[in-house]
Amino acid sequence: MPPYDPSAYPPFAVTVDLVVLTVRRHALCTLVVRRGESPYQGRWALPGGFVRAEEDLGAAAARELVEETGLCAHDPAAPPPVPSNGAHLEQLATYGAPDRDPRMRVVSVAHLALAPDLPAPRAGGDANSARWAPVEELLGEDALAGKAEAAAAAAGEAGSEEKEGGPEALAFDHARILADGVERARSKIEYSSLATAFCPPEFTVGELRRVYEAVWGVSLDPRNFHRKVTGTPGFLVPVGGTTTRQGGRPAQLFRAGGATLLNPPMLRPEV
Amino acid sequence: MPPYDPSAYPPFAVTVDLVVLTVRRHALCTLVVRRGESPYQGRWALPGGFVRAEEDLGAAAARELVEETGLCAHDPAAPPPVPSNGAHLEQLATYGAPDRDPRMRVVSVAHLALAPDLPAPRAGGDANSARWAPVEELLGEDALAGKAEAAAAAAGEAGSEEKEGGPEALAFDHARILADGVERARSKIEYSSLATAFCPPEFTVGELRRVYEAVWGVSLDPRNFHRKVTGTPGFLVPVGGTTTRQGGRPAQLFRAGGATLLNPPMLRPEV
DNA sequence: CGTGTTTATCGTCAGGAAGACGACTATGAT
């Protein structure tokens, strides 16, 4: 790399942060790690780390994802030959407020990963521990600045609310990043087949419906949902077998079809 | 800012690049500037520049927008008190391949700006000149790698196609950034009222329809379009007057309504 | 072994949205 006058531009640290979402026990959950270092020590944070000198942004996110979860990132542009436990990974947004990290100027390129339900997370790297936390618990409708907290005061809130959004507020601006990631996932499963990324390779219509219900936080009519997804071309391909994982009548098994954009889209119920 | 061990992380340069879109003479156009400096000297590029040491990413994009176009950025989160000629500005994506700039490691946070038709651009900063270029001319269906160029060979292509995507290929990875920005705009005017950002403060239904037609590259039925947009709550509010800017029968004038999300959405015609 | 429960799947019906297109209106150009 040719030299260049370093005084012509200010130096930045560039990191990647990960919003890893999954559906566990009917709830949308995200991976958080306990911070062991100085700023926000002991608080939960999104997993992440520095981008290496010769590393692409997406590669850095994939590396962090493997380190934290063992998941093999599944680039939508280049489907892997082996259908391993690959998670969907895409860039979310970049956060670079000058004071977001008190140590130095850090620009963080957040990525969004969607994964099927996994066993307990393995703590990796510099994290003391890691867990799947329900996003509702982390984003309690007022975990972000700007939301009215009048309702809490009026209701005589039980528990120990802290100043910045609940007892388990995330470090840095990670609550904002998580909220953006959740909103991205909520809107993207509307018009793409991304909801299948939350499912194992073979799944039933009911399991897919429970993904939508968990991500959107609504309940859907099983009959209309079944008609909709089986009638959308390219969304699901039957794989032949049946299963009775959930009790009740055995259900057909499907794989994700080749379609990435759904037409017609799934419609999120109104408010 | 407290000191921090600079050997613990590799230093990056962080820039913002702008995809400024407008509709001119029934065509979707973007602002490009002529590069005066060494890599890709003389080639067209997207406007952009370094983020300053204490500057937020959005602020840097807004500053570049003012420098290049005189447009006052219009943060959706904080509507300006004065309805000046504010353009819509939002973050698009971040590009940080290790070799995207031969001089050094640069991470560019691209932003998307939508503006009404403007007078000739004023060349600012380090740009020799600037112009509005039709995106179709910059992204000729094969300006990006990966597209099949077999059709060009079979048709006995006239003109002087270069190796990397046409005679006016953009510098760096700016063709990719532009393509992503155009795709964002195309999809976002479907379900949001963002198409009004391409219109002057007061506009007619026909002018709004021509925006959709230019951005999507299709032709829409004027009668169905009229019924749709006037029937979508919060999209348009009548302002009272009429105009005959386009010839023909005078048309009612509207302003953009308060709605940001359209329900039902506008539907882009199928392939 | 019957009954109840759970889940899956198929059908029906009414309301609404959208595409195709006819008809009419109000301006300027010739």
Next chain:
DNA sequence: ATCATAGTCGTCTTCCTGACGATAAACACG
């Protein structure tokens, strides 16, 4: 006066959706 252009209002058919009844196939219990 006539034509061209652009805007606006209706109609009709088709498709999608939400609400919901009905049936099917498993298991749990008495």
